[in-house]
Amino acid sequence: MTAEADGEASGTEGKAGRYRIGDAAYTALRPEPGLYLVATPIGNLSDMTVRALQVIAGADRLACEDTRVTAKLLSRYGIERRMLAYHEHNAAEAGPALIADLEAGLSVALVSDAGTPLVSDPGYRLVGEAIERGIAVIPVPGASAALAALLASGLPSDAFFFAGFPPQKQGARRSRLAELARIPGTLIFFEAPHRIAESLADMAAAYGAERPAAVCRELTKAYETTYRGTLASLAADFAAMERVRGEIVVCVAPPPVEVAAASAADADTILTGLLAEMKPAHAAQEAARLTGLSRRDLYQRALALKAER
Template sequence: MVGQAEIPARPLESALYLVATPIGNLGDITLRALETLAAADVLACEDTRVTRVLLDRYGIRQRPTPYHEHNAAEAGPRLIDALAEGRSVALVSDAGTPLVSDPGSRLVEQALAAGIRVIPIPGPSAVLAALTASGLPSDTFLFAGFLPVKDGQRRTRLEELKAVPATLVFFESPRRLADSLVAMAEVLGSRNAAVGRELTKTFEEMRTGTLAHLAEHYAAADTPRGEIVVCVGPPSAAPPPDAEDVDRLLLSLAAEMPASKAAAEAARMTGGRKPDLYRRLMDLKADDAG
């Protein structure tokens, strides 16, 4: 079996390696990630027990050291010292890509400030797994992390994100999922969305529908188990302004400023092209003069 084979520990150059690990299915680890974990002089992780399961699965003889939000102030400088001495350090989170909702960003900042090279070892990501399976636009998206726990702050944050022209991706606690979906439906309006649960694991689920439909479902259902990712489609494009409204706007602006500036301001306000609006304004003025 693959899990019984010992991964060779090839020499690594001194650098901080950000190693993505499986979000559920241990088979999703990359060969490069395994080689990096086996060869690193220091392996830093959120929870040594979680990382130990992965290491044992692939016969990697490493002794991981903890690095998490509660000890980052003490552990971070020790890792930077190791790097400054020419050693290699691999950083992993409990699952997925380091620095996504974990304290690894502090360590990267410290490493870069010290002139230390940072090397990403890409792989599994709950954000991308959910996004690609959601059926929502993936050409532009914004990962917004966890929403605030308190309802008022949660809604304020959603108001800030409301106009973002992209698919929004959130992490959410199973206990808060129903309440967050209600807030999303009320603040963001009628949008298509998807809730991914236990992605890549045995009981993986991807449920799609409108925000209102999903809010209703999870309000009536038992509290779900496992890791949750919520994807929300972008806002609908605003309908183009009525031609008569644009004409009135052009004439109103032209009464207060030069024609070229009026056309530029109308373009900003309507999304139209300045040359087209300028020509239309000239036509309107010619009609009035005639």
């Protein structure tokens, strides 16, 4: 697939195959049949890649999470075409229609509101169905909030784990954080601004107050800010803020190398989170699975913790 400047030979005809970069206008050739996962900017619209523009302008179908959001991107690059909504609320209806188009030999471009499709959105269902049916799935890489935050954090990037959004309820959140405590890499989370202070406090309890971390806010946008420090200091800083706005990514440094087995303090942290959601016996069983410690000992400790509450 290529694109040629107007006035030269072109592939598809009509407005759907045209896009602009600055003052130059181009016509995109129709992509080969398949499902294209197209990354879009996470804030700064100039981060759009040429290949992404070619696919979006030239594909037979353009499926997006929110047509209003994608319309702004299309307007920036002079693309006029029909969009189809595909999101978690209509995936059951829209998905089969897109699969039918793909089986008919059409090219479908899938974009999310911002960043890379399938990262915290329902696109993976469509991809799984396409793969099962032998349909080509082609990634068109570009912006990613998780990777951008990792770069800005200054934390180790040789190994990392993207954990998405932590659970909203504190008990479930603490349990989930505890499950990730021994991953030997930088942890990356998305978080809502109104929950960031609470989440950082829970991370400090789960991973240690002195664990280095970074909070990246409004990446690539006008008010982009990266806060670096320990989990405890960051939790205090955000708790003191009158109001936090914008999209947030949290990066937490890997655990110290010497941390190889669960300590009693770790077990208490895990059990405390689990006890908020389940009975002591079940909490002990789950904690044993996570830590490798004795279920019997953990059960006795769970009973003690429950009595202290």
